[in-house]
Amino acid sequence: MKKFLIGLFAGAGLLLATQAQSATVDFEDLHADGDLAALASSYAGLTWAEDWYYGDTAVEGYDNGAHSGMSYVTNGYGVDNLSVSSATAFNFSGAWFAAPNTNGAVASWINITAYDAADHVIGSTGNISIGSGYQWVSANFANVARLNISRDDGWFVMDDFTVQSAVPEPSSVVMLLAGLVLIGGGTTRRVRAGRLQHPAQSE
Incomplete structure (x- = not known):
């Protein structure tokens, strides 16, 4: 006995040890120096679509751009349907989103759709309302190969993009x-x- x-x-120890470990991408190692700049396609172990830009709170109209620290990413030129992908499946918890304080068109909702390696839809968050204050958009998608992030119109900012690893x-x-x-x-x-x-x- x-x-x-x-x-x-x-x-039981194994089950506890294999619980997903969260990792937050906060973009704080990116230094925009008061301007928006194109995000590298390969960043933080993920592949980012070419229209992702990063900036800091010194950018005019983006004083509310960061959820934590000073840096964030945004959809350059107000582009819709940006992707984040990886050759290795990952688990996605969610991210923080807001509409910047710029005078231009800004998004009023965000929708995140996840796809697996066979390009089948895993799930969608549906349209989540956002405003000038940051809103957590919870996803909790497992074994993701690609995320598509869409909005209704204009610009949005994203910060503290949270992924998980469930590898024992x-x-x-x-x-x-x-x-x-x-x-x-x-x-x-x-x-x-x-x-x-x-x-x-x-x-």
């Missing part, structure tokens, strides 16, 4: 194997003990 419990705890840590795999060995060993000993106590009857 003791061996079984140890194995059970080891398995190596130590967790060791814990699982140890648990299975202990469970298997305990079962074998019980079977042997049962045979010794109840030997087969000879005819």
